[in-house]
Amino acid sequence: MKTRAEVVVLAADLAGTTVFAVEGAIIGMRHGLDLLGVLVVALVTAVGGGIIRDLLIGAAPPNAIRDWRYPALASLAGTAAFVFHAAAQGFTGPLIIALDAAGLALFAVAGVQKATNYGVRPFVATLMGTLTGVGGGVVRDMLLAQVPTVLSADIYATAAWLGSAVLVSARALRLPPAVAALAGGASCFALRLLAVQHDWHLPKVPVW
C-alpha cells in the first residue's frame, strides 16, 4: 500500500505529464504536423526530459519505458488536444502558465532526487534536475528544427536550475528531505512566475 505522500507525488507527477503533453501537442499542431506527429511531439515533451535523465544516470530502462502509464497518459492527452483543438487553442493565460511552472518545479525536484538516489554528486544532480524539467521541450524544439527557446529567451531553464540548486543546497545543509523538496520546488515556481510577470531575461552579449 502506498503512503499518502507517495500518492500526492504520483498525482502531481501525472498532472505535470498531462500539462506538458498538451502544451507539446499544441505546439505540434501550430507547426502543421499530422495526428501522429502531434502525438510524437506530445510524448517527447512530456517524457523526454525524464528519459534522458534516466539514461544519463544509469537508470535503464527509463521510468517512462518501464511504467506504461506515463506514455499512455501523454498519448491520451495529446489525442484529446488534437480532437478538441478548438478548445486547446484556449489553453493559455495565467492559469496555464502557473500549471506549467508547477510541472517544471515538480520535474526539477523529482530529477534531483532520482539523480541523488543513483549516487550522482551535487553539481551534476543540479544539472540533472534542470534537464528533467526542460529536456523534453528541448528535444521537441530540435524535432521541429528550431533553436530551443530555453537557450535564448525567458527565465525558464534558469528557474529549473535555481530550484534544483536550492534543493541540493538544502540537502547539503541536512534539512529534512520534505523541507528541502518544498524549498526547491517553491523557488523554481516563484522565479518562473516572477520572471513572466516582470518580463525578466538573462543577459546576452552585445551582437558581434
Add this chain to the structure above:
Amino acid sequence: MKTRAEVVVLAADLAGTTVFAVEGAIIGMRHGLDLLGVLVVALVTAVGGGIIRDLLIGAAPPNAIRDWRYPALASLAGTAAFVFHAAAQGFTGPLIIALDAAGLALFAVAGVQKATNYGVRPFVATLMGTLTGVGGGVVRDMLLAQVPTVLSADIYATAAWLGSAVLVSARALRLPPAVAALAGGASCFALRLLAVQHDWHLPKVPVW
C-alpha cells in the same frame, strides 16, 4: 549452428539495413554533404532506430555496436551509393518503395519482439516497434536540420505503428509467434503500399 528461420531473419535484417543505408546516402548527397557526411547519414538511417530502441529498453550496448556487421554493411552500402551516384539516382520507383516498406515492416516486427523479450509491456512495445522502424530516419532528418517527414506527411510511421500493434495484439491473443510476426509485418507492409498507391494521409487540424 543456426536454424533455417534464424538464417532467414538475419538475411532479411541485413537486406533492410542495406536498403535504409542507400536511401540515407541518397538523401545525404541531395543535401550536398561530403563523403564522410554521406556515410554518417547512411549509418544513422540504417542503424539509428535500433540503437535508440536498445538504449531505451536497457539492452546496452546496442546490437549495432556489439555486432560490427551492421555498421560495416551500412558503411559499405553508403560508399557504394556515393561511388555509383549516377546509378543511385535511379534508386526510386515501385520496387524501391516495396523494398523500403519491407524493411520498415521487418524493423517494426524485430523492434516489438526485442522489446518484449526485455520485459517491456505491450503499449510501450508498440511504441518501440514504431521507433525501430522510423527512428533512424528521424535522427537523419534532425541532422539535416529538417522537421522529420514522418511527423507531418505520409502514412509511414503509422504503418510501422499498425504492424507493431497487430503483432502485440496477436501475441496477447496467444497466436503462435510466427503467425503473430507475419500478421504484424504484413499489415505494416500492406498499409504502407496502399497509402502510397491511394495517396492516403493522416488528418491535420486546420491552420490556426
Add this chain to the structure above:
Amino acid sequence: MKTRAEVVVLAADLAGTTVFAVEGAIIGMRHGLDLLGVLVVALVTAVGGGIIRDLLIGAAPPNAIRDWRYPALASLAGTAAFVFHAAAQGFTGPLIIALDAAGLALFAVAGVQKATNYGVRPFVATLMGTLTGVGGGVVRDMLLAQVPTVLSADIYATAAWLGSAVLVSARALRLPPAVAALAGGASCFALRLLAVQHDWHLPKVPVW
C-alpha cells in the same frame, strides 16, 4: 597515487575539455543565446561526444556524469568566455586551431581506448573514436538547428577517423600501447593541420 602517465593524460583531457567548451560558448554567443544557453552549448560541445560514446558502449553512467570535474570545468570555461567575451572574440588563429586539433586527437584516442576496454571490436571502435572527437560539436549544431559542419565541410571528422583507424591498426599489429596511442593522435593532429593549411576537402558528388 597516480602515475606520471595518468597525470599527463588527465591534464591533457582537462585541457581538451576547456578548449572545446570555450569554442562552444563562442558559437553560442554568435547565435544570440543568453547566458544559460551559452553554458548549455559549452557543456554539450565539451562533454557531449564522450557521453554519447559511453551510452553506446554500455559505460553507464557516462564519465562526465560520474566525475563532476568535467562538467564543472566546462561550465567555468563557458562562463569565463561569456564574461570576457571581448577577449573571447580573439580566440582564433593558428594557436587555437592547433589547440583544437590537439583536443580532437586526444578525444579520438581516448574514445578508441575506452571502447576497446569495453570489448568493442576494431571497426566499431574506430567509429567510437571519431564520435568522441566530433559528437559534442554535432549535438551543438543540432541544438542550433544547423546541419553539422563536419558533415559537409573540412577535414575534421575525417582526421578523427584517421587517428582512430591508425590506433586500431597499430594495436592489431601488437605495437606497444603508448606507441599506438601516439601514432593515432599524431596522425589525427597532422592531418587536421595539413588540411587547414592546404584547404583540403573531401569529395562531394556534383549537384543533382
